[in-house]
């Protein structure tokens with residue numbers, strides 16, 4: 001059993017905790033912007049496959065006092081990095097500093113460089129090799145949180161954030177984050193069986209997440225690589241078993257299940273693109289239409305409506321939105 005911390009959007013921790021319960025995690029405890037849990041390798045693998053609201057899963061390894069960059073270096077250089085970084089594996093360090101720290105420990109960029117030096121020096125001393133840094137797609141990601149003079153060293157089990165499911169069109173404007181869309185749907189009271197309507201679908205995030213939920217598709221199946229696969233204890237047959245179980249759990253969506261509308265032609269194309277990438281295009285009807293002209297889709301007895309209307313990002317935007325929000329209430 002290991003202890004983990006899964007990060008998620010603030011305010012969605014309870015949904016993430018519920019999802020963790022569903023996959024059999026233990027000692028679930030809600031934190032700020034994430035949830036602590038315990039589990040074995042199966043739980044870690046299932047978490048990467050099944051969690052819809054999580055961004056990253058971290059394995060906290062140790063905490064130490066960190067009042068200066070030198071103290072941090074001295075602690076990090078003692079860690080057995082050679083067990084994680086071998087062969088040609090690349091690495092990256094991410095560092096977040098918050099709370100009250102000493103004056104020399106307040107610069108995350110410098111702390112990151114110092115941590116990188118400690119890792120490189122340790123590996124060079126033990127193996128004679130110099131590991132390469134790759135900040136974009138590292139094989140091993142080290143995450144440091146420095147708060148109130150204490151540094152927590154974590155290994156990132158995930159790599160690229162889980163919100164990046166890979167169905168999003170490059171042209172999407174102001175899209176909802178995939179993990180947040182999933183959290184909204186899981187909190188909404190939707191039963192996953194009633195046809196779903198999004199009358200302002202934008203790039204289709206809510207519809208895409210709804211399709212994944214209703215078809216019981218594990219979102220992790222959309223990805224091939226996670227950084228835990230580079231860890232020394234990675235057990236490929238166990239992972240494959242979890243993947244096969246997830247594939248077997250998938251169910252077919254009913255016809256005429258998803259309905260999307262948007263006044264913008266590009267938004268309609270983006271939603272169609274997302275649903276096509278996921279293979280649900282024949283279960284959805286996406287129409288260019290204004291909300292004010294919204295009609296109950298033909299043949300629909302009962303439906304569940306969910307939407308993410310424009311909310312105004314700049315000061316003064318709100319005033320222009322008053323008529324739209326009034327209209328939404330009236331329709």
Ligand SMILES: C[S@@+](CC[C@H](N)C(=O)[O-])C[C@H]1O[C@@H](n2cnc3c(N)ncnc32)[C@H](O)[C@@H]1O
Nearest residue numbers: 175176200202203205262263264290291308310
């Ligand atoms: C915040 S975006 C939705 C983003 C979407 N949830 C996503 O993840 O991409 C709001 C959408 O509402 C659409 N919209 C605004 N007013 C509308 C109206 N009166 N009728 C239909 N669509 C409208 C916009 O074109 C925009 O795509």
